[in-house]
Amino acid sequence: MEETQNLSRQKKDLLRLLSFLKKYKGLLITAFVFLFLATGCEMYGPIIVKKFLDNYLMKRYFPKNEIVFLFTIYASLLLGKVLFSYFQLLIFQKIAFKVVQDIRMKVYEHVHSLAFSFFDKTPIGTIVSRITNDTEAIKDFYVSVLSTFVQQIVFLVGIVIAMYSLDTKLATMCLGLIFIIYFVILTYRKKSFPFFMEMRKQLSNVNAKLNEHLQGMAIIQAFNQQKRLQKEFESVNSAHYNAGVKTIRLDSLFLRPATDLIYTIGIMLVLSFFGINSFKNPVEVGTIYAFISYMERFFEPITQMMMKLSLLQQAVVSSARVFDLMDEDQLAPVKAGNEKPAITTGKIEFKNVSFAYENDHKVIHDLSFTVKPGQSVAFVGHTGSGKSTIMNLLLRFYQIKEGTVYLDGQDLSSFEEEELRKNIGLVLQDPYLFVGDIKGNIAMYNENLTIDEIKDAASLVHANEFIEKLPNGYDEEVVERGATLSSGQRQLITFARTIAAKPTILILDEATANIDSETEDYIQSALTEMRKGRTTVIIAHRLSTIQDVDCIYVLHKGKIVEQGNHQELLAKQGLYYNMYLLQNKGSLQLSES
Template identity: 55%
Template sequence: MNHKNKQSLLFEPMDQKIVFRRLLSYTKPHLRWLTIAFFLLMLGTGAQILGPILIKIFIDDYLTPRIFDFQPLFLLAAGYLGLHFASVAITYVQLFLFQKIALKIIQQIRIDVFEKVQNLGLAFFDKFPTGGLVSRITNDTETIKDLYVSVLSNYVQNIMFLIGVFAAMFYLNVQLAFFCLFLLPVLFILMQLYRKLSSKFYAEMSEKLSQLNAKINESIQGMTIIQIFRQQKRLRREFETINDDHQKAWLKSIKLDGLLLRPAVDFISIIALILVLSYFGVTSLNSPIEIGVLYAFINYLDRFFEPVNQMMMRLSIFQQALVSASRVFRLLDHHEVSPEKRGDGQPKIEKGEIEFRNVSFSYDGEHNVLKNISFKAKKGETVALVGHTGSGKSSIINLLMRFYPGVKGDIFIDGVPIDHYENDELRKKMGLVLQDPFLFVGTVEENIKFYNDNLTKDDVVNAAKFVHAHPFIEKLSGGYEAKIGERGSTLSSGQRQLLSFARTIALNPSILVLDEATANVDTETEGEIQLALEKMQMGRTTVAIAHRLSTIKDADQILVLHQGEIVERGNHSELIEQGGLYHKMYLLQQGDREEIESVTTSEYVNTVDKNT
């Protein structure tokens, strides 16, 4: 299945019966408390059902024949009040139990979704907007919570109550009770009609809400660019368009709710009341009727439609929850996970020697971004990757970190195919330093310990000293306990980079991967960072992407990439002597105009194209 088909499945609705059964499966760990809650529910329902029967006994056996013996009347009154208070107490306890179970279930669903997202492959995040993911983890799970808290417990309670009402009706008048049974198919058809029509609207609402979250997330992350280029009005128009579509979907559902929910049920209840009164009216012409029976039957009829109304009013929540659950389960069922280990054994990375052998790769399965890449890096050596934007440098690192599947060719670490290693082993033995280091909200110490929470304070301090981060950390208010804002916004770019170095060195990796580690720092700070990098690289296999060629002069091997292929390789001196693409790039950065003008970039590119 190609990437497009995989992505489209994330947005397709699932069969609602399957979704509902799957939601119910989350109740299995809570069967004991559910059983207790159901038992209490039956007791509470029985207490509510018996009330009108006691009133019927009072009217027909005491009020109509005018018998006012104190003791039986007192017992009837005490029984009626006792049933009422018992019903209130039991209802409170059983509702508390149902909702407690519901909250535990939704807590588990949220954990499942979050865990799933954490284990999805990077290819998934390349295509799925962050805001849409946030919407599924927060908004959709919150809607599912409403299903468990507000709907299921209410439905169970009302269904039990309806069963009790019909039992009482049959006790009072079998013929009329059979007549009332015909109301059930009518109400069932009404519910099915509502579910069928509303599912489309709620699916559209959920999707538009995801788009709203995605637009908000994108706007906040790109706020600097938006304000620099004064695009606030354009972003507002785009947001307004999505928001308007969301509102229209809501209005459609409101119109449907206004027609098929309470008004429709109220109309059916009025017709039922007219027919019941007509029945008793016709019956009274031929034989006397008991007033108590008439009162109890009308009371039960009224009580019959109240739970029906409650169920119908919550049907919209039920429908929204099923749509949201469908979206959540689609995410949980998505199989675009990180590449996993293959083969037997538990190999360990010791030296950290790397070999790429005829490696080709495509993100979309159609266009290769890497073509027959081959190179070796021994322990303690530094291999630098240079080339124009889009030449494939980052793709090589992505494959070395085993972020993407579908690699053609072989990648070895210590002579063992990379797919024979556990993910934990790879992540423990590889240290990654990015161009724009990502720091998390928390303290300086927590960020340095992020890869290994078992580190002691001394380990953290030693790692910071190793990369020359200790002096600036001590100057922060709070030192290692200083709070860091989102993405390290309270620190300079150089300070963020030094902290990322400390975090990496605390891991003590065998392989060091540097992705433009000095690209975003000033010249003065670059000197400190370069010293830190030199210390970090000692005794480790290093693969570094660099735009500043001055930072890789001492690399053991430099690979020059062009359109996904290695077109030149060697150390700095050898590549300068070759007078090829690397030489031209170096002259451009050094600003030697006379030499630059002697040979144009196009000549180098043409030469490269001929060689490849």
């Protein structure tokens, strides 16, 4: 039952791979024309040799003009085969690379549309493996396997036709060998599918582990855990090796050895046929040569295809993994309805919102609050209280199933994605910079920004003071994640990036956590300017950074338990008061006593 399902899935995925060729019909037709011409040249060659052997050599008859004519035709066929084979191979390879490029872009674009819930549960290394390693295996299918199979099948058909033109009975007997080969191929596919699936799975595990260890290299070295993690990596690497060994054993049994055995049987069959017939009727030497030549050429494409079966199976298995990713239906929330509301004032309202990341374990419960246009509010609370969840829902990273979030009086779900992203600016606690230059990172939200606008944004947050001291200024190279810059410098650039976008709503997720005291003073003054005319939502851990906001919401276990400004909350001597004392080592209590 399982084997039948595997074969059905393989067939489905194979047909889906072939469907990507529809886009290149014109090039395919051209390639096939050259392929048929090359095959015709190849097939007619032995016929010319047969004529020479039977009509001239065996009769010792050598008319100069006719011999030269035969030689010219034979040489022309060889040259034609080379030229036509070159052009058909070139076109097939071009189509292959184009198709793989299309698949890789399609899966990459689909990944961009997936929900955060998918990335929460899927290791990044696994996704990278599918977009790179698995699509590379698919490339081998188009570049090596498909072109080889198409060429060799056409070649095989040509050989069979040529063999039938020489002897129908013997050709039919030789054709029967194809059924034996088909049985071998079918058995190989059944047996190898689980082995190749396991091998690709283990390769994903290797990539996932490697990605995790490289990103955490500083922690690994700081805690001297190199040997332990090397053992972990050795374990997953060995699992991949063991899966690979199983496929090698299968290849060693079913591919070349099986083909050679069938070929030997075929030669024995042909020689026996001519040997038995020679007792009854004379056999022409040219006919024997031609048939033996065709027999060798008959098995040449079969051998070529058998040797590509391993790559074919890898490609089919990899395509299943890529198509699973392409078909992943955990999509990011999208606009609902036909209306196209716009964000103008930045009013935010949560109304009876409850949310759980998974199962029924809710992280916020029946949450309701309103942030007026231009108002600055902060959310504080212990870890797990639901602060970041509010930010995620406001950015529509997750689908809201209970309650409603409104922007300017309109349901959050009714807004176009572009409208949300251009009007909501986000600065995270962990500043993320992309490979490129500083100028490009600041202008990430709007690539059409002028250099003056980029500099104005940097000046507002005092980032220009360190940028202009760099050797290349705003053209300074930024390596992966901005590793050559300090955490404070990276954060200043992300501030400049957000300001440059001129958002209506500003979300700050503890944006000053990684900044030194002097830089924080710059940021706080910049934040005052940034918040003017903008609705600002601050996710805060350090209470000293939010003392001047209009309203502070204190969260506990997903519920708002206190709200008010800094002084009002201190006066209540509740949860906020205790948090403030904890962060300030009881200084407030001492000053009051």
